[in-house]
Amino acid sequence: MKHLPRASALSAAAVTLLALAACSTTAPSAEGGGGSDDVATGNGVTDSEITIGMLTDLSGPFAAGAAVQVTETQAYWDQVNADGGVCGRDVTVDVQDHGYDPQRAVTLYRSMAPDVIALQQVLGGPTSSAVLPLAEQDDVYVGGVGWAGSALAYPNNQLPGASNAVQAANAVDYMLDELGVAEGSSIGVVYFAGDYGGDSLAGAEHAAEERGVEIVAQEITSQTTDLSAQASALAQADVAGVVLAAAPTQFASLAGVLSSQGADVPIIGMNPTFNPSLLTTPAADALLANAYSITSISPYANTDAPGVQAANDLYAEADPDGAVGWEVPLAYVQAELLKQALDGACESGDLTPEGVVAALGESSSVDTEGLLPDGLDYSNAGQSPTTTVFISKVSADADAGLELLDQVSGPSAESFSYGG
Amino acid sequence: MSELPRKAGGAVLVLVALALPLVLSDFWLQTGLFVMAAAIGAVGLTLLVGVAGQLSLGHAAFAAIGAYVYAYTTGETTTSVTGLGLPPVLGLVLAVGVAALVGAAFSPVAGRLRGIYLGLATLGLVFVVRHLLVNLSDWTGGFTGRSVESFALGGFSFSNRDPDYLAVAGVEFEGLHRLWYLFLVLAVAACWLASNLRAGRTGRAWANVRDSETAAAAMGVGVAQVKASAFVVSSGYAGLAGAMLALAYGRVAPDVFGLTASVDFLVMIVLGGLGSVTGAVVGALFVTALPLVLAQYSSALPFLAAPGSGGLDPSTASRIVYGLAIIAVLVFLRGGLAGAARRLRQRTSTPAAPPAPRTPDDGDRPVAVTTPRSKETTR
Amino acid sequence: MSPPLLTVEHLDVVYDGTITALSDVSLTVGEGQVVAVLGSNGAGKTSLLRAVSRALDSYGGSVTGGTVRFAGEDLAGLDTAAVVRRGLVQVPEGRRVFRDLTVAENLRAGGYTVRDAAARAEARDRVFDLFPILAERRDQPGGLLSGGQQQMLAMGRALMVSPRLLLLDEPSLGLAPLLVDQIGEIVTEINRQGTAVLLIEQNAVMGLRVADAASVLEIGRVTASGPAAELAASDEVQERYLGVAVPVVATEVVGSEPAIPTAEPPQRLRVEGLTVRFGGITALSEVSFTVEPGTVHALIGPNGAGKSTLVNVLGGAYRATEGAVHYGDAELTALPAHRVAGLGVARTFQNISLALEDTVEDNLLVGRHRLMRAGVLSGAFRSPRARREEREHRETVAGIAELLGIGALLRTPVHTLAYGDRKRVEMGRALAARPSLLLLDEPVAGMTHGESQEMAETIRQVRRDLGLSIVLVEHDMPFVMGLAEQVTVLDFGKKIAEGTPAAVQRDPEVLRAYLGAAAA
């Protein structure tokens, strides 16, 4: 390696010279709008086509649910295209799989960013928190990153409904208002380490303070599949209810163990915590007896909402044998939200990534035909777009195992604010 | 000697690497950044494991320390996290320094344990560091992590701004392009330093301690001190790699530095061939780029099912290919990729004179997996 | 006439495809015979046994020529287990009892291939008859037995399969004379009960006493064979093991131009009352001797006498339990090995300990470690000083290589070198450390007679040119006769004789140690 420094120094010098010769710091004059119509266009838009991206997890832990969402999303845009598309253009979806690996997510984002106008979804906590800041720099709309409050810090992010903290605050409110939990009692919060769990805990703590109850917190990780120790600790603390911000596995284990220990208390799971296949586990009885689910998005079984019906029908047609669940309405509404933003950008004549983000920031009352609570307000940056959530009860009779009870917006959910 | 073509080859490679940003897309640039960061970490680890013979499964812990030290020292204090706001260059130096110091602090442990015991103790280190990262949230931003200040040198920023527009030969040089050159300089320097170390007094002492602590001590090598120096150097490399990863991501989070990252570093150096600097770089390229490239391009493969259709989709296929590639290299290539390359070179160059030495037949012959035993025969 | 039980014909054995261990070895063992194979370290004795028991594979060796037949059947293509089932079993060198298994479990493992419970019980009873002590201690872990008892257990373990032919690898190694005699009697008894024995021995007297016939193996070839009594009387064997025919050459100390930068002048080495115990085993007991500056002092003794332990204490690798070692004013037993090296004490190792992938030059440079100053940073950045230092030291080791006659090999990787050259490299590495005291641990083990002579010449030259003290550890008595001024003889960790080579050669204690009780 004796000559290497000399060689590399030489070549570095040569290239520096070349570079200086070819260097320029003056930007060329502004790029001309490419559209034949009066719309300015940018990345991902041609005269006939709009490309949107989806960074999802088709080979990692969320593969199966993600697949449902991909199917539904494809079906949605196919339908939109059949109806004439957006801004006179067909919409195509570029789906890439990051496998829940942040490094892959970032690299794939780099590869897709020049060719898409917006990202309908970046699935997963670590993956979306790696992509969001990059997308913010590039002014690219990002939807579907889940409901963690930390994502609200990014003005380019569109949260599909109430954030986790608002969900958890509502959960506490609901326990006190409807499930007979008395003021002064204790409520357990079992949560994943991370922004999803942490945000939920923050909301629950806020509500506890407002409503005069004690919080007993138990942190777990996704590897904790046996919640005996946590359940015992909760039972020991004599909790009157439990808020769970985890995954289906933990829901079943916690409900089962609590019930077996004779703790007959309501358990409310946050958004993605319920999965219909839980009803085949030994914990099914316990879940049917005590388990509730709070979701930002309408559960699958909601005959009153035309949007949900449209979503379900679309999915049933696209994949008759597919697994049904809350992913179906979620994917539909994410696509719907993006479509509204695209329409907004089209109307304001700026069909560029920046234009889509701007359209998002101006939408202060978005309706989704019952898929999400009405009147979503994205103009108040940094705050949850709504305080209303769906509350359902686990039920063996309802499709996808959740029977919708109500839409609620509790007092402590309404008084919650980020950064406060 | 075969040195000259090798150097010429190296120089050509460096030149190509210098020119690449002119033609590569963002995807490849980003991949390149990750590869170069990983390569530096792998080079550091191969010095420790391959040259000095100390198994470490805790490399990611030191990388995490480097990444967070950089993020903390260069970052500004915000509502959620604190930061020192130091100049990025100083931050980079501190990242290396602090990681090396932690390595020094851990080296007495390394002196007490050997082989797999040491490996698993360092494995524990990964979990401990992760726990600290999650809990010291004032400094680290907790589970979600914190954003990372972009690198800057004398007013020139390695990001999309300052200068806002910079073009070379008509190609706009954005943050990725600029970082590419920063990383390239660091990577070449790191490899050069590692090769020097390996070839010099320090490297000989490391190799001797690996081969036989007794013999090394008999030659006047202070075993404990030499082992510690290997740990310190390797940790410093890991710290630099971590800081570079942080720059490549633009943010740091504990998830990036988990067990998988540690294991990946180890896979890199074993695939590349233990103790070989070039091997470590090639291993880093293989381990880092293969999954990314497979994820990006496997959809072009005809026999795979569409994503989400329930069949063997491209990503699953790419992960399986990755696993199979590891298995294949280990089963078929002795000494990893570097060993295979060495044999190939030997075959193409003049064959070495057939050696005909004898061996004393008392004592054990080199042993198989079934009977590994230490080289030293003490009674 | 039925064929002999074991026939070895024109056997060649090669390790790792390149290293020849045996060539053209032929040998027979008849039914009911005891055959001894004699030879020193490195002669290929163990390889011969491994070839017969089909255990070469796991050591990287293979039979490249010739045949091994057992009871008329060619053993090629069989594995060890199949050979064991046919009644041919090997007792490995150094006993190798399973230390954590009890005596009974050791025997059970020995009888692993015997499926018939009755046959096994019978075999075990016979072993217990032969070795009553094993029956007594059947529930104790093998590791707790004494050396002699472990040898009995190793033999008993092999007898569990009621073999037709028993291969014994150095059963007397490291055992006290009384025990050696006892083992000899046991071998005779086993043979009397109908088992043929192929016995490998360094202890020629013990081997020849119990054997009917014997072969002498030297560097992979049979150099003599015949009936035991005949061989015992031959001059060659006498010379080989006692060195009686080698004249003692007095070496003069001549001051001359040193080829490499001179070391500090050598100091007097005083070993006083040195005792080393490992666990309960006393490896050295109350050993005292003095090495005068600038002399060659030989430490000899049969295998297991404690020579290597002594070298390891002198070099700082082992701690002394009691006693003291002074080199000049410094007390060595209190220092860690690298500090001992810092005082100018360098050593070689019995089992060569070189970096095989590296070149000769790099290996030699390791010896310069303590004399170089480049640290991690200056080395990494190749500071001018570090570069100059590296260059100077490369020149120095080139000089050392010339002195040792390996100058042409400087850029060659060690793994391609012949054995004798490796031994030289190892000595060169020690010399590179610029010692004033050089500890050589069996420098000619495994060398041919000619190579040994060359090495002796090299040692003389080194001593003459560099004017240093040398402690020479050897079990080969003839080798040290022409080389050393003073000889200290160890046996069972005790000093049994000291004096000039000629005096030591005649000492009855030494004769007994080397040749067994009968010779004294």
Add this chain to the structure above:
Amino acid sequence: MSYLLEQVLNGLSYGLVLSLIAAGFAIVFTSTGVLNFAHGSVVLLGAYLVAVLHPTIGFWPAVLVGMAGSAVTGVLINAVLVRNLADRKPDTAAILMLGVDIVLLTELTRRIGNQVLTLGAPWGASVVRFGDVSLPTGRVLAAGVTVVAFAGLWYLFSRTDLGVGMRAAAADGPTASLMGIRLSRTAATGWALAGVLAAVAGVFLTSFPAPGVAPTVALSAFAAIPAWVLGGFDSVPGAVVGGLVIGLTSALVTGYEAELEPFLGTGFGEVAPYVVMIVVLLVRPSGLLGSKEAVRV
């Protein structure tokens, strides 16, 4: 008091299941010198087979098939891959097992999807009550089965030719092979045993109180590594002790998280096993019950 007792019982019963996995690590390591990073996947494989097969062939036959499947997988890994490694060195073997783990885990994850596959264990969600302490029946059963399994192992290793042969082979392979013990056979037996133990552990790790088979089960096998290490690399009794220590530590740290939080931060239960492991290694570098010579690298 009953709370403490409950957490202790919880921890001990969980620890016994961990010790089954840890014993698998120890047996594979002593019989072939391999650090089996794919062991977690083998645990998952066993549980997966049971979950998939129980609707058609019934739970108990499915368990038998699961045990056989895991055992055969282990034997094949050893025979096809480990024995054919280009460099037969422990660290290469460990990386090889990482490769195997990636392949196995990816394929199993793909097959399981996001479903929670139930095991169909007949004990369901029932619990056993001891006074005012209750334990899931599955756990009580696990404790019983584990005790029986270890009794079986003890019998095997001290009372049968095969077991004694395996110990001899582990202690000194070349010498054992001179006794006619075929090392390939003892190695295969070791891998098979580890596979069987893994499948049994998998069944108990995925039945109540855990809801069913999910890919994360493979990761929970990692928790057995500290148990194995602190017990001693080459010691099956060490695996039991290690499992109990780790199980108890996790349960108590989790159970008293509220009290410990100010000093240790949240989520310390995940780290505690590794901290215990490091401390034990520093005090006793060869583990609690490992033999000194066990340093094999």
